[in-house]
Amino acid sequence: MGAIGIEYIRLAIPKGDSLRAKDFYGRLLALEELAKPKVFEDRLWYRLGIQRLELIELSPFNPSKELGPAILMRDLAILVKRLSDARYEFQRDESWPVFDHIYLYDPFGNRLDFLEPR
Numbered sequence: 001m002g003a004i005g006i007e008y009i010r011l012a013i014p015k016g017d018s019l020r021a022k023d024f025y026g027r028l029l030a031l032e033e034l035a036k037p038k039v040f041e042d043r044l045w046y047r048l049g050i051q052r053l054e055l056i057e058l059s060p061f062n063p064s065k066e067l068g069p070a071i072l073m074r075d076l077a078i079l080v081k082r083l084s085d086a087r088y089e090f091q092r093d094e095s096w097p098v099f100d101h102i103y104l105y106d107p108f109g110n111r112l113d114f115l116e117p118r
Contacts, residue, residue, distance in 0.1 A: 028082060
């Protein structure tokens with residue numbers, strides 16, 4: 001017995017906002033959307049390496065303003081350029097000694113951290 005990894009990370013989005021989520025997560029962040037079983041129509045699935053990011057529509061909705069995924073990146077500079085080109089706000093965090101690190105809030109107020117090992 002023993003844990004071997006994380007299958008998915010789940011974030012909430014407001015009920016009925018899947019198109020805006022697809023625009024942000026699929027177009028702007030360039031995450032690959034995954035097919036899902038019909039029983040999960042109220043969810044969006046995206047690939048995060050070998051894990052999955054699952055967005056689930058909830059009502060009432062409360063964003064995760066402080067606790068969200070920390071996503072490891074291969075080339076953070078590409079994401080920074082995409083965000084800058086789209087004039088999407090993000091913050092650099094220089095406090096990490098071994099990572100380049102930015103964080104931002106998705107259109108729904110969920111915090112997302114992106115890190116690249118130095």
